[in-house]
Amino acid sequence: MSSKYFLKTLIEIFLVSSRLGLTSFGGPVAHLAYFKEEYIDRRKWLDEKMYADIIALCQFLPGPASSQVGIAIGMLRGGMLGGVISWFGFTMPSILILVIFAMLYQTFSFGDGTFIHSLKIVAAAVVLHAIIGLGKKLTPDRTRIAIALSATLIMLLYPSAWMQLLIIAGAGLLGLKLFSNKTETNVKPFPVSISKKTGVFSLLTLGSLLIILPVINRFTDHSLINLFDTFFRVGALVFGGGHVVLPMIEREIVPQGMLTADQFLAGYGMAQAVPGPLFTFASYLGTMLEGIMGAVVVTIAIFLPSFLLITAALPFLNELRERASFQKILIGVNASVVGILLAAFYDPVIKSSILAPEDFALAAILFALLSIWKLPAWMIVIVGVIGGYLLQWIS
Template sequence: MPEPAGRVGEVFRAFLALGLTSFGGPIAHLGYFRNEFVARRRWLDERAYADLVALCQFLPGPASSQVGFALGLLRAGPWGALAAWAAFTLPSALLLMAFALGAAAFDGPLAASLIQGLKIVAVAIVAHAVWGMAQALCPDRPRAGIAVAAVLVVALVGGAGGQVGAILLGGLAGLWLCRDGQGGAGEALALPLSRRTARRCLGLFVALLLGLPLLVWLGASALGLVDAFYRAGALVFGGGHVVLPLLEAEMVQAGRVSADDFLAGYGAAQAVPGPLFTFAAYLGMVTQGGGVATALLALVALFVPGMLLLLAALPYWGELRARPTMQAVLRGTNAAVVGLLGAALYQPVFTAGVIGPTAFALALLGFVLLAVWRLPPWVVVLVCPLGAVLLGL
């Protein structure tokens, strides 16, 4: 059901605040989204949010950005989806484009302390997300066991394969162990999207995936960069850092960007908020003959395939999740998602952010501010880096 047009501005403002403050990578972003749109704004309930996370973990593309896109669609229709994507993505993209234009390198002891403080923010955010989601989605022994098993699968297998495998195994375990679980599938997602539109999105995804390399082969060399970024976005599972090897192959090994420029941009991407996929904007700026237009084109090309697949899946997802068998599967997959968050809380979030007792104390302070004082995440984004700078971490 379409939402009032006035909500587009609401969506844009909410995601712009997150785009300016969401440090810590895709897992931390899911924690930010959960705090803002489930706990605070109550746009949807805990189970519906976990269902979206599970779906986006299955699909290629940037999982956290896909979740944000779906939340915007849910709240304010297609324009809300675009507003959510633009507001969450453009702040970091513009910062990386500025860095590519020759902004001063972010270096020195003060900068190192500030970056360490931002890593501590991610520890507090993810810990709070794990705590809240575990209470809602793992209330009994079977689901708690599935969550722990998911942590073990991720630890033993690693990478995107471990994440997808943990969710698949969690769904199978849910089918076996969670048929009598309490609660339904969460509130219905009133998405203003028809199945006809979903089929068109799937057709467009396939047409671009097959058609772009064909056009390049036929001589449309100007589309080579678009093809490279589109293929990277279409073939990556897990998002975030998983896309880097694909981009390195398409940009460095293909001779479009030097290895030094690639690594410098990757370092800068760690110091900005928002999705790591905005690294594409930097690469578009520094590629041979690149500029602002090329940067924006590369940015869109990397994100589009994941969003098309999400739009193709969402109308069918709503019907599937309402079936009793699927609800049992979802109880298991939702518990597995909690396990994924728990695994990420340790590696890489905790291991990168907590480098000593002082860092642990700051992370604990951030968690208390969120969980006990119930302050918004942006307060933690201010407090933890400032504390890290003052203490000289």
């Protein structure tokens, strides 16, 4: 490939991904539909079978699935740099909006106002919708429902980030033992260009950072290093996509007094109104904690594992998807994710948002609009804020 053609390819990746980043409302499922329309139907960058295989790969990995699909497509189109540019274009609009919102939040001190409380009610409706959607997909039988409920009970009794990791590990071991009849046998091969050597190096880098960062954080006591350690660990260990970020980050930040539950949920509610991946909620948190530099550090930290995981997994995709043991572990882990999210729905979402009967009524209306009338999430935010002000005016 000539340098001129390569540069033209990178510019094309940036322009297409930026347009998607500005228009892709509605969460991961909607993002994947937008990707299909643009990358497969319109531009023919890859066929539907390859696209389905990429989605399957990203479902097996922790992290933001839609972002990882975009990164993988960028890598297939333009190499490693193409993956970075694809991520940048798709993610940056959302990051900028949430950083600006955090700065306005701090400048005008409207944390206790109707606007913020309305956003928290929106978050309650959206999280409940996500739990039901994940539950139908990830807990379709009694065994997986039991794993999810057990995870909920343990998280409510012993709320901590480390307990969440133990639950995920335990659920994976249960999956290995209990789900022998749930695996797929007809798995077709997937063509990749990244070498296995590069994949191994990427995986070793990820593992090394997970070990080294907590040690550095312990001995340096620097706020930005602490943030990088926290959000890198979240990005590397969160299964289930953006909504599952909520409980894991909350356990790392709110109990330590770094942010109040109101500040946390206000940003989460606002994140529903913007296009792009929900993981950019972290950019809001970074701005609230350490300003612009905090936003930069946190954004790099939470998305870096996605790059390392995609690079590590692509060369070994065929072997992984054929292994029954890997499939069984993931079934158990996914069930526990539903339970962890259900615990977070109670604390902090419900405890901080539903404070009166009218709050419950508004949340119920928003949930119905989202789940039955299928309004997009950004429209739910608008309706929720208007509804919050109407309730204040009536009462």
